[in-house]
Amino acid sequence: MFDDALLDEEAALARADATLRELAEAGARVRVDARSATEHQGAAPQDLSPRAVVAVGAEARLLRAVLEPVSPVPFVAWDRPSLPAWASSLDLVVVTSSGDAASRAAVAEAQRRGCMLLVAAAPHSALAEDAAGRWTTLLPVVTADPLAACVAVLQALHAAGLAPSTDAEGVAGCLDAVAIACSPFRDLGSNRAKQVADAVGDAQPLLWGGSVLAARAARRWAEGLRRVAGLPTFAGPATDLVPLLESAGPRDVFADPVDGEASARPRLVVLDDGSDDPRVRAERGGLAGAAERHDVGVDTVAAHDGDALGRYAALVATGGFVAAYVAVGLGL
Structure with missing residues (x-):
């Protein structure tokens, strides 16, 4: 079970120091x-x-x-x-x-x-x-x-x-900015990577990026979450994700996650690199609508600074921190 208290616990973060340091040096x-x-x-x-x-x-x-x-x-x-x-x-x-x-x-x-x-x-x-x-x-x-x-x-x-x-x-500046924003020294309330890790730690992450580079970043996120944290993760186009969102059953508000009664639900993560393509906007709207109809939570991770490669690098780096923090929260 995911324990969000570990995300700000010094000893737990120290065990992930090598991974977090490598991410920060990108x-x-x-x-x-x-x-x-x-x-x-x-x-x-x-x-x-x-x-x-x-x-x-x-x-x-x-x-x-x-x-x-x-x-x-x-x-x-x-x-x-x-x-x-x-x-x-x-x-x-x-x-x-x-x-x-x-x-x-x-x-x-x-x-x-x-x-x-x-x-x-x-x-x-x-x-x-x-x-x-x-x-x-x-x-x-x-x-x-x-x-x-x-x-x-x-x-x-x-x-x-x-x-x-x-x-x-x-590109290096974009990576440095992510390292600062996602630093283990920033607490859960001000650290986007920790917040997303908290959201997906007990969920089944569904990852989507609308542009070519954002979609590639989503696949890198999925690889990292599976490799580092062992989460069942899927990244794909909107046409594949909408049916998965629509198949989500109703949330059982009485299930006790501590006793293992609550089953993992999908959690949509949108990677936004600032694309203004009408197709991207339409697909994102369709995903948001499907998630809302079926009570699926949505998290958005945005990277709007720098050129296209810098924004891609920032999204991938943020995904690396998220995976590391999921592993910390799971006690891995």
Whole structure:
């Protein structure tokens, strides 16, 4: 059973110190990797003019979500064992990875086909050594943070004329703001992450984000809540969530949660990145209406500052704090 008193208990928070500290340092990791990549990549890959870009490895789908609407060439996020059959020396393969076998295999295949390579990897790592070659641009990253590596890659793609400018300091600032707002030193009354953790700790969270990036952030929330706190969590589009809301039975006001009589009810969590798309507004209204009709609670987590990537980073970071606080409240 979730105990909200633990969220402000010093001893309980101390047990989660390593996790909370790692979350709080996310902004610093973005700065470190962005600076490392900029200082050591040498000449910016300005002469790249690929027919298409294929992204593989960690955060490949994030790169696609950010770049697909604005990329001057086709942009593909690829998660299969081998590269697309059409990939050749005309194409650029982007790899962001800590060096898993799949990414190393993608690098080896790209080199066999003569593809241009842009690789974010730790210096002297196996992946960096595999990627070394005439047509490779290596971005040395040192923190093993996928988001930080993604920011470094976006900066390099901007230098090559393949992406809009990415404000690494702005993204880091958004992450710093979340770390301050969600700090364990802020009590439940003024800490949004603790408040949401309290709301979903004994519930079945249903997560929704309307824009492409907010929907991706919702999936990251679900992964974190399942992994860290073991909560049965679902993230999906409004068309999938409305039936789940409508299937919620009436609340039993006499059930005693202390005796285990109260069953976990759905709890809708809306991730708002400030999108003004009419479709997003309509879907959000439909979800709110379904939740109200079936007495399902709703929590909204908003991130309206910064650019699109900064708002995404803020939502994901807040989800990390929520998952950590759920684990604290459950005594895990």
